[in-house]
Amino acid sequence: MTDRKIAEQPNAPTAPRTKTETNTATKTMTGAGILWECLEREGVKQVFGYPGGAILPAYDALKGSKIHHILVRHEQGATHMADGYARASGEVGVAVATSGPGATNMVTGIATAMLDSSPIVCITGQVGSKLIGSDAFQETDITGVTLPITKHNYLVTHASEVARTVREAFYVARSGRPGPVLIDITKDAQQSTCEFDWDAAKPQLPGYRPDLSPAPAEYEQALELIRSSKRPVILAGHGIIISGAMREVRDFAERTGIPVALTLLGIGAFPASHPLNLGMMGMHGEAWVNHMIQEADLLLAFGMRFDDRVTGNLKTYAPNAKKIHIEIDPAEINKNVKVDVPLVGDLREVLLELMPKVESLDRSEWLDHIDKLKGDSAVRDIQNLPDSGHLYAAHVINDLWRQTRDGNTIVVTDVGQHQMWEAQYYKHEHPRSLITSGGLGTMGFALPAAIGAKVACPEAEVWVIVGDGGFQMTMCELATIVQENLKINIAIINNGFLGMVRQWQEFFYDRNYAATPLLNPDFAKLADAYGIRSMTISERSEVVPAVQSARQHDGPVLINFKVEQEDTVYPMVAAGAALNDMIRRPSPIVETAEDE
Amino acid sequence: MLNTFMVYVENKPGVLTRVASLFRRRAFNIDSLTVGRTEKPEVSRMTITVDADHDQARRIEANLYKLVNVLLVENITNQSAIIRDLAMIRVAAAHEARSHVLELANVFRARVVDVAPESLTIEITGAEEKIDGLLELLRPYGILEMVRTGIVAMRRGSKSAGAPSRANGAARLDSESASPTNDDVSYSV
Numbered sequence: 001m002t003d004r005k006i007a008e009q010p011n012a013p014t015a016p017r018t019k020t021e022t023n024t025a026t027k028t029m030t031g032a033g034i035l036w037e038c039l040e041r042e043g044v045k046q047v048f049g050y051p052g053g054a055i056l057p058a059y060d061a062l063k064g065s066k067i068h069h070i071l072v073r074h075e076q077g078a079t080h081m082a083d084g085y086a087r088a089s090g091e092v093g094v095a096v097a098t099s100g101p102g103a104t105n106m107v108t109g110i111a112t113a114m115l116d117s118s119p120i121v122c123i124t125g126q127v128g129s130k131l132i133g134s135d136a137f138q139e140t141d142i143t144g145v146t147l148p149i150t151k152h153n154y155l156v157t158h159a160s161e162v163a164r165t166v167r168e169a170f171y172v173a174r175s176g177r178p179g180p181v182l183i184d185i186t187k188d189a190q191q192s193t194c195e196f197d198w199d200a201a202k203p204q205l206p207g208y209r210p211d212l213s214p215a216p217a218e219y220e221q222a223l224e225l226i227r228s229s230k231r232p233v234i235l236a237g238h239g240i241i242i243s244g245a246m247r248e249v250r251d252f253a254e255r256t257g258i259p260v261a262l263t264l265l266g267i268g269a270f271p272a273s274h275p276l277n278l279g280m281m282g283m284h285g286e287a288w289v290n291h292m293i294q295e296a297d298l299l300l301a302f303g304m305r306f307d308d309r310v311t312g313n314l315k316t317y318a319p320n321a322k323k324i325h326i327e328i329d330p331a332e333i334n335k336n337v338k339v340d341v342p343l344v345g346d347l348r349e350v351l352l353e354l355m356p357k358v359e360s361l362d363r364s365e366w367l368d369h370i371d372k373l374k375g376d377s378a379v380r381d382i383q384n385l386p387d388s389g390h391l392y393a394a395h396v397i398n399d400l401w402r403q404t405r406d407g408n409t410i411v412v413t414d415v416g417q418h419q420m421w422e423a424q425y426y427k428h429e430h431p432r433s434l435i436t437s438g439g440l441g442t443m444g445f446a447l448p449a450a451i452g453a454k455v456a457c458p459e460a461e462v463w464v465i466v467g468d469g470g471f472q473m474t475m476c477e478l479a480t481i482v483q484e485n486l487k488i489n490i491a492i493i494n495n496g497f498l499g500m501v502r503q504w505q506e507f508f509y510d511r512n513y514a515a516t517p518l519l520n521p522d523f524a525k526l527a528d529a530y531g532i533r534s535m536t537i538s539e540r541s542e543v544v545p546a547v548q549s550a551r552q553h554d555g556p557v558l559i560n561f562k563v564e565q566e567d568t569v570y571p572m573v574a575a576g577a578a579l580n581d582m583i584r585r586p587s588p589i590v591e592t593a594e595d596e
Numbered sequence: 597m598l599n600t601f602m603v604y605v606e607n608k609p610g611v612l613t614r615v616a617s618l619f620r621r622r623a624f625n626i627d628s629l630t631v632g633r634t635e636k637p638e639v640s641r642m643t644i645t646v647d648a649d650h651d652q653a654r655r656i657e658a659n660l661y662k663l664v665n666v667l668l669v670e671n672i673t674n675q676s677a678i679i680r681d682l683a684m685i686r687v688a689a690a691h692e693a694r695s696h697v698l699e700l701a702n703v704f705r706a707r708v709v710d711v712a713p714e715s716l717t718i719e720i721t722g723a724e725e726k727i728d729g730l731l732e733l734l735r736p737y738g739i740l741e742m743v744r745t746g747i748v749a750m751r752r753g754s755k756s757a758g759a760p761s762r763a764n765g766a767a768r769l770d771s772e773s774a775s776p777t778n779d780d781v782s783y784s785v
Contacts, residue, residue, distance in 0.1 A: 143610070144613070147617050148617055
């Protein structure tokens, strides 16, 4: 970073191009027409949107475009759909809304994409440029509102700025550490005309350089730490999937014999069935994983950012471990955890550079140690407890996994207890097969994100796993599913509570269940109102037949799983506690088993 | 400790807000921020002072670079730089006080820019300590009004003229590798 310079400003007039270079002749178009043309050229096939006054010129011009517009029921849904599309495909998802309330409804979805580094482009209409600042009808300063929750944003006031802005927005959204970009286009910029020339509208981003790479000396330091480590653990994050480094991570782990722990968003980056896979770390991670991290002498953080949900108390985090941090965003280095060797760059490229130089070392002693750390985890697992006659969410998810494990399945989860149980009991083998809101923890994410995932991957079998609380935040998008005729299976894990909040109240607020019990609608009737087939399940024996029946049905299916009401996600690291200080499920064997 | 950053940004609407918003969002406290034009019309330049330790300063730099409109960030805290603040001070100066105030202004090489029956307005440019020094001496006379611009900073010209070091971060601005002016050397009275 020290050798940055101000790049030559591209203000110098470019040499006049010869006729042979201009295959695409310029033509006069409206800003709205240019918008769709540029989206097409960026590879966009579908957009998720909701029309309104200030974006109407763009909607009017949609008829001349090959792009399929999916009408959502709420703009928040559009952003989550774009996000789900991006996470399922790796391509940029696009959401469209009008000014004012349309734009502000996008805020939650934009923040969700920001915290999970998801590449989306949001296009909002804005009042006419002459009216800006006058508190005109449906005027909101959306570039101001979204400034801290976008990677970058633009206000476009002239048709002539549309093409370059769209090209820049897509480039910024998908390069480096991806993220959301918002383009606010005034009504007059959509309506007025100008010469459209794609080639001339090249991005001009002299300050944006996403392509960083580590210095040779830093590689040497990392290699030395790897060579001398006895108890190393790889911390595998979302960056692996974004970078497309699954193969490289696997090769690296196998070659070095280093076991792999996953963050929530890292699930799928390393196959669950791989012998070196430890499972999820953190607040609701597996007990042995958290113990291994605390006992490790070296942590190799691959595309993860030491979120407080994975570290627990920073003062006691991995006290004996040296840390190597491979990360594309320099601002993440030493943010939460002080690291010994930062390798700033694209994970895949960094691993390819490291790979030929790492040695195959015998880690069997360390790997054997896992069994000791696993201890009595198995007997505490609800799957191994005698059948109490209750239906537990873990049963539902585990059975769903057994039924769908061999297929091309994408599971989209919401936020809360069911999300953690999914992470624990659904064993993901492939990247992009779990889509979930990690950083922002956005309830209401699952249903619209699943629509985006299904649109991106029509061949995939898409399952929504969602709590009864989160489902009701965005259930209006059932109409979008029906209108688009999407085969999506919805599993509501219905415990009649805001379960995770209730769990916190149970542990930390003397079981004062303030505002967590839910009075729910009849989900079967609700599905019926939308013309969606539904089932209501309360016995464990009914789970597998219901899943099978849903898979065979042509259209969308909603299954209402009525599960144990006061179930708890174990283990749990209380917020601010040390990572190895876990609340465990009481052991059925040792009566007095408390936390170790 | 107080860190001084020189930040080169694209001269576009809203860039100041982006920079200011970044400091607010990451809970870094700006001590002073100035912004103005440069020799290039498309580049604006900010001088920002922030109270931060070494790690925080590094993170501020990295976060500034995440802003798409930021071209170059230089932390000149421990580097040889010319740092200037400008203050206008209206001081009560009637009768016999007037000559004392004028004398002080002279010693500090400050300029009197407005004379009124009961007051003098003094303009002073220099390092912050120099201005603090004058203010301290003027206080007994009664400071009626005071405004400061906040600092602007510029790295000193490279010793080996025409060959800027890589650590200097930029291959611009080295045309003025001139000797320090008189004003640079003697601001402590």
